[in-house]
Amino acid sequence: MTTLDVPAASWSRTMERVSRGFYVGACVLFLAVMWGSTANLLLDSAPGTIAGVVTTLALVALAASVWRWGFRSDVAVVVAAVAAATALVCGLGRVGFRADGAGWWVTIVLALPLLYVLLGLPDWRGVVLASLVVVLAVVARWVVDPQRPALAVVEVLGACAAAIATAQAASLLRRVGEVNDARERRQVVQLTAEARSVGQEAHTRWVDRFLHDEVAHALRAVTLSERLDRAEVRSIAAEATDRLTDLSATDPPTVDLGGVLTEVAGESGLAVELDLASVTIAPDVVDVVAAVVREALRNVRRHAGVREARVVLRDDGGDIVLDVIDRGRGFKPAQVPRDRYGVRDGIVARMADIAGTATITSDANGTRVRLQWAAETGDDTDWVDQIRARRVAVLISGPFVVACVLQCALRAGDLRHPWAAVLGTVLVVLAWCFGAWAYRRRDIGWRMHLVMVAVACAAIALNAYALPSGAADPTLFWLASSTMPLVAFSVVGRSLVECALAVLIVATFPIALLVSTGASLNQILGLAGALFAPFALAPLILGGAWWTKRGVRRALQDNEIRQHSVLRQVEADLREQALRDRVGDLRARIQPFLADIALSRSDPRALPVRRRAAVLEAWVRDGLGGPTTRWPSDLTAPVHRLREGGAQVTLSQLTPMPREHLSVVADVLGVLATSAPARVGVSSTAGPDGTRTTVTVRPVGQEAVERITALGVGSLRTDGSTYLVVQFDSAAVSGVPRTVADASGSAMMQR
Incomplete structure (x- = not known):
């Protein structure tokens, strides 16, 4: 049986490519944000510059290895060790800190090694290693400023949220890949079975139509060649010959x-x-x-x-x-x-x-x-449902909302108007909860899309209102970046153009708000860690959605191509089988005959050629009606002899003829072969005493009547010249003396 050669994990490999591309994009964006927001911290001292350059090179190498080889467990252990060491060295050495202790460049890129660890070791080992790295980073940050322990936790929260969110999404995509792989394998088995079940009858019809449209038409043109131009007949014969050659x-x-x-x-x-x-x-x-x-x-x-x-x-x-x-x-x-x-x-x-x-x-x-x-249509499959993209969006945005709540709990007390920041955080949480509840059932409409953008802007405005005068601590302006996950709901359900506009509004609104309220340049630069984070999350969300959509649609196209391949292979097998069963013998007889006419080796108007064409056309049309008109193999030889003599012989087999009936019909047709009748009809129907078989001959000679009468089977009706009807059933055939014609044409009795 033909089956589709499905790769062992085609969907899983697609999801792996999506995860790799997302990680590489995150490395590029986070490094850009690191240098854009903390360049002054890194370039203030030689150790900071060296640490920044080494970290950049290390992350570039890590991104290249992910793109080439994916996530590996042995490399994950090394990455965890290097990340922990980097956090401790930079923390204890106060590398990359602001003078007031707020802001640390390590926390910006900490999410990347954490994510690699969680993806390279997708079990409890990865969780343990990532937790150790986080604890060491918090300790290193706390050593710098032991008076504000909450600051150490807050600065690491963003990295943890990004790593956990992406790891959850990648884990879900992996499971989706495994489920789709298993489903695709089941589809292949079912598709092959259905194709064979349905295709058997379909290709039998296809052969019938091919014989009717091509072969029978060409033979009929030869039979009627006296009415047609010779060149036209030869052209039709050549076309039919080519189609017989190209069947497979x-x-x-x-x-x-x-x-x-x-x-x-x-x-x-x-x-x-x-x-x-x-x-x-x-x-x-x-x-x-x-x-x-x-x-x-x-x-x-x-x-x-x-x-x-x-x-x-x-x-x-x-x-x-x-x-x-x-x-x-x-x-x-x-x-x-x-x-x-x-x-x-x-x-x-x-x-x-x-x-x-x-x-x-x-x-x-x-x-x-x-x-x-x-x-x-090549794009009629819902890629969103194929990878549960709505659930992925909820999982990605969830950890950021949790981090937002924790940041509010740890830093709201340091604000001028804590109630405003708390209200903004509550708005974000409520909007996320409502969005997650509604979004898992359907895509959000444009009204909901606008509401999410409005809630994000309102929360940012409340947090900005709560800031102390001249505040430059980015951890106090957490809603500048924590509102971005609300836009994730729109990425799947809305077009990328609409989402890009929403992301641009949410990302630029905090800066525009500070500028409109008269914030100084030093204050804006001090808040750069919070203000620049949306510019990393925005392309990460949009680019991740585009990359995922591209990968999934490519997988769907590959799956469609593979399924089309198996259908075509099954169809080719069934077609070949139908051709062998139905056309093999006819092709061996008809193709050389038509080729001779097409190449002018035979004159289509010659009487023997036209008679031969009529005989072959009759054989073709015998098979078009299925078992009802298809001659049993026991009768093909006598029927062929009659047709070669110019007789028109037809079959209507409504009930299959028993073997003893076939033998009697063969005897009758053998007698008729020497009498040159014009028309012979054979039919079989269900009668009260079993199968009833009838042979009708028009016209008939007296000698043929006598010889068929001598067979002694069934009843005969004839007027001696115009017609003869021989009818018998199973009861009449059993035990009746049999008469067959010998080579000389005389009748012999046998039992």
Whole structure:
């Protein structure tokens, strides 16, 4: 059985790439913020400059290793040790501190090693190591200013929140990758089974239509060659030969439908006016549509009484619509006989196979065949639901809100108006809780988007109002950056343009507020640690959303391509099997015959050639009705001899004939082979005494009547010349003496 070769962890690898890209982007942004907000602290002394440069180089190397090799457990241990040592050395050596003790550059980049540790060791070991690093950083910061222990905790809180938030999101993405990998493997198994179950019958119909549209049409052209031009007959034969040769060829992923329709119109023998939009669709759909248009143009040529037609193709957005129009004599579609294969199976049923419709309207002014089917869209899968992006947004923003509450509890007492900062923090918490509750059920609308931005700005304004006059401690202005997580709710549900505007407003509002209230440049520079943090979080949120969306959509496209590959492989296998079962013997007989005509080695108007074409066409049409008209192998030889003699032989097997019936029918057909009848019909139905088989012959010679009578089977009705009807059932055949014709044509009795 053909199965899809699914990589062991294709989704997991995609989520890993997303985590790597996010980490590299975070390294770049955090280093930019570090140098932008604390350059004066790092460049004030040689040890600070050396520490800043070494840290930058170390983080760049760490980002490069993550991009190349991912997160490794052995490297995570080294990173934890280096981060702890850096915090202790810089803290005890007072490297990178302001004169008043507020602000420490190490806390800005501390989130990066913490995040690597949590992702490189995604178990209890990572938590323990990260906790040790945090404790040592707090201790090192407390040593610098033992009078304000709360300051040590507050400055490290931001790094912890960023590391925990991102680690939670990465962990969820990993689990999502594992779930999607398992689901994809199950889909492959189910897809293969369904494709085989549904495709068996579909490809049997495909073979029937191919035989009807291509092979039978070419043979009929040879049979009627006296009415057609020799060059045209040879062209039809050459086309059918090429299609028989290319039956197993592999189709490209997509095909330009307009180009195919142009070829079909050129082969139709009509003057076709083309009005074609640019439409590119899958080859299996193109094959169906091209076959339907070919059948429609063929009907125009045969029945409409005109030599012109018009083909219009347009894309209506959701649907593709194709019209085949002629101005010839119309007909009444409702009165088309059910046995008219071309309309019933060549047009209507074909379109149903691709979930499309075929509508035929006709009157005295002409006929219109309208084909309509759904256009394929490559981006119709919800990437948000595929990775539970709403839950990721909640997990990322949650730790920042917790850090905001802790910062408020530890630093509100140092403000001029503590109540204002507390009120701002409460607003942020309430907005986050409401957003998390509503957001996990649906995307937020533009009204909710505006409310989140308004709440963030209001909280920032309250915190700015609460600041002491001239305050330059960034830990006192925590809401300048802690409101940014509210914008995370908008990233998934709104467009990136809308989110970028919201992020820009929230990031620049604290600076604009300070400038409008007359804050000095020294105060703004002193608060740079709080004011610049949003400019790191903003691109991190937007870039992370874009990178994740890009990775997930790429994974979805790869998954779609792989599923399409397995479908095409299953279809190819089923098609090949159907061709072997149905076309193998016919192709060996018909292809050389048509090739001889196409290459002018045979004259299509010669009587033996036309008779041979009629025989082969009859064999082709035998299989179009399925088991009802397909001759059992025991009868193919006598039927072939009759057809070679010019007889028209048909089968209607409503009930399968038992083997003893087949033997009797073979005897009757063997007798008829020497009498050259014009028409022979064989039918089998269910009767009261078992299967009832009837052989009808028109006309019949007296000698044939006598020899069939001598077989002694069933009942015979005949007028001696016009017709003969032989009818028998299972009861009549059992134990009855049998008569067969020998090589000389005389009858012999046997039991």
